[in-house]
Amino acid sequence: MSAINLHKPALATRADNVSIVLSKRRLPRPPIVRVAAALDISGSAKELYESGIIQETHDRMLGIAMKFDDNGEIDTWTFTEGFDRLPTATPDNYGSYITDNVLNNASLRKWGGTKYAPVMADIVNFFFASAEKPQAQKEKRGFFSRLFGTGSEEPAPLPSAPANDMPAWVLFVTDGQNPEPDRQHVEKLLRDSRKFPIYWSLIGVGDPREFAFLRQVAKELPNVGFLHLESLDISDQQIYEQLITEEFCDWVRAK
Template structure:
């Protein structure tokens, strides 16, 4: 399906939720642990990335989606955009020898990488703003404040629970200090009750599980990415 049609379907979901997109940054972290191999090879992950990009194109002013993958490690893949999205997963992930693949599952490393990317001194956005603000010792803090004014939507797609529970919960708690929301989307039939329970107690996190992605309706998947809980949260950021 073309990106134009996917964006139109995203607009339908947004209308059903009753929200107007607030300018935001959008990050995608997608599981590349061993149990996800079939989803990658079957093209399901490519389809998910396309729909995440459609969401980003309604929220991000640059219409870009920052993409990470993770197993028990993590890797920043780069930016997905409308004119380069075709075969993105095959080209930028599966054929990328620098991306670690098919390991265990840990959530904290990738969430910490995302935080550093947007809020840390080494982060891309922070680095650009730091140059504008001048002095080295003040650049990081000024950049953090400026970037922190814009909401951050993190979409984390996983098919299994993690091995780093304490560090994960600590990392997620740190995100409360930011205007950041983490939407966890569980896929498949694994028991994700722990992740669901953590998301339930966090004011800036939500959880939804999709048992079957093969043949899933686009609006159902987009509705999971733009959940009712996220819709309420983003409305408060306007």
Template structure:
């Protein structure tokens, strides 16, 4: 079996264990491309992250595609990645793409607003959106405002902190008030390349089931 097929099997197991096997969702990944991320792009870590998250989209998503954004203080919405074209995706679609602004400073709200626009304006659907947001620190405080305001939307934000930053803003997501439902979670994986697929998928899918239930009860998901 190919590596993607093995990972899909692990995702399927996790979905069944967490009683999510019956759920369909649109899946997106938002990739930090600020200056401190340069090494992780060049050593293949980000490519590996995309491939690992693609397995989630392949089992969850209605079309098996993983929607992709990158951001620093600007952002780009990129072509979705699929099982047919994931090889060298980061090199061809990101690093060699001269239209993408790279290795600047953080501005999370800008890209988050585009994610919301895609799933709630451009492509309205009865399916929820599961957004995996990769960040290596320095998230701006106004990120919290976007999360609070988007709590009424069928979007769940799963933030993944990588590296050894303190993640001051993201660590407070679960204690944020003023939301109809808790629509965000944060996990910290200092060295994501050292985390097994089983542990990664287990943690990624830890709070999503609770949000599905709460969002359904509040009729955010219909």
């Protein structure tokens, strides 16, 4: 029996756990939503990757995608000061995605500092810029990634209007705060992103004192939620209950 087949029952169980929460939220058949994962790969997160916790977290996100994305896929990014846009995660690479595409990928820059805005801008452009523009950006970024292993450290401009109306849900995981100049970019970017059908679930892991900025911006914006977790080492049911909030479900219903 292949490794993929061994993993499939666990993925199905996770998808079932998502369904339980959706039923509690009175959203048993959610509309199609594209799911994205943005994963902090700064120096302080190294242990989370090497211990397998980020792999487990990404696998849980794939359980969410099974219920929201029409293909059960997750578009995935890692970020430090810059970012890398990774191959799309699918049920076929459940259980091995982080090892194969992150830990064993020598071209990714890892274990640096932390900036949120550059990767956030790329996510918006990936989902909502016109078909021609993202390809040009991807080719340009690919060239620099081969040289430096990262995307630009400054946020790219957002499209003036969304090129499509397919909603996107971003699961944004970080274990530390970003510097003050980046916070100014992030606040503006998140405010500007209200014109796109995108919801940001900001997940702060570890010391709660690190996340005052994220907590505040989530309070102010209807398309941004914040979740603090002391640890990612909790049950599937606990993390799904906290991620699939009433606010998010109301947002999805309105799309």
